[in-house]
Amino acid sequence: MFEFITNDDSDRGQVGIGTLIVFIAMVLVAAIAAGVLINTAGFLQSQAEATGQESTDLVSERIDVTSSVGIVNNSSTGNLAEIRVGVAGAAGSNQIDLSSATIQAVGPNGQENLIFTGTNQTNTTVESGATVLTNTSDIPDGGFAVQDSSGDFVPASEAVLNDEERFTVVFNPETAPFGGGVDSNEYFGESDSSSLDIVSPSGATTSVELRAPDLFNEDGEAVRL
Structure with a gap:
């Protein structure tokens, strides 16, 4: 069972x-x-x-350099009034915000990391509700400015490279490392040289060498650097 x-x-x-x-x-x-x-x-x-x-x-996302010139301030003393570097977006690039770019500069007076300046500076005027630079001499130590094709300084919101826009990056030759600093009366001039590394917001770097001629001929002339 x-x-x-x-x-x-x-x-x-x-x-x-x-x-x-x-x-x-x-x-x-x-x-x-x-x-x-x-x-x-x-x-x-x-x-x-x-x-x-x-x-x-x-x-x-690289910034191409199209030209580099200096505007002579005083040919007798061999000083420049402006350093101007033409820039454009590389072929196939998207929009590049120049206000977010940095420029690593090495010159006769050392090395500096330069950042965009275009608003809230001293010695400026108010246009369209925004404070903008009016003269290259207004650019402070540690800064660079941007001009459009009309020669006007632009605020950060307009400093954007694209397929149609080209700009000029402007440096004050009195500021370090080109000169001795604002109010130093020491300017980038004859026979001086400098190197620039222009770094876009994405980190792409474009290098350019600036070298002033040994002799300036007349005030106000543009010389190739």
């Missing part, structure tokens, strides 16, 4: 349960491993896309 479980049958049942437990554990480990691999793959894909975009920006 009753069946008794022999030891052999009991052992087989225990082995089967043990195998099932091992199988379930293997499935859980595989699922966890798969989740880790998926997360890692997603992270690597995101990182690769970000790196690719950064690399693209470094190539395409």
Whole structure:
């Protein structure tokens, strides 16, 4: 009437349960491993896309230099009144905000990191509700300004390079590192040289060398640097 479980049958049942437990554990480990691999793959894909975009920006979001000239202030003393560097966006570039660019300059009086200046400066006038520079001599130490094709200094909101806009980056030759600093009466002039690294907001760098002629001929003339 009753069946008794022999030891052999009991052992087989225990082995089967043990195998099932091992199988379930293997499935859980595989699922966890798969989740880790998926997360890692997603992270690597995101990182690769970000790196690719950064690399693209470094190539395409570059500022091209089209000209570099100086305007003579006094030919007898050999001083410049302005240093002017024409800039445009590189071929295929998107809009480039010059107000967010930095310029690493090395000149006769050391090295400086120059930033955009165009508003809230002293010796300025108010136009259209915004305070803007009116003269190159207003550009303070540590700064550069931007002029449009009409020769007007522009505020930060308008200093944006695109396919149609070109600008001139303007430096005060009295400010360091070109001269000795504002009110120093020491200007960038004859035979002086300087190097500029123009760094766009994306980090793309354009280098330009400035070298003034050994002799200026007349006041107000434009000389190639």
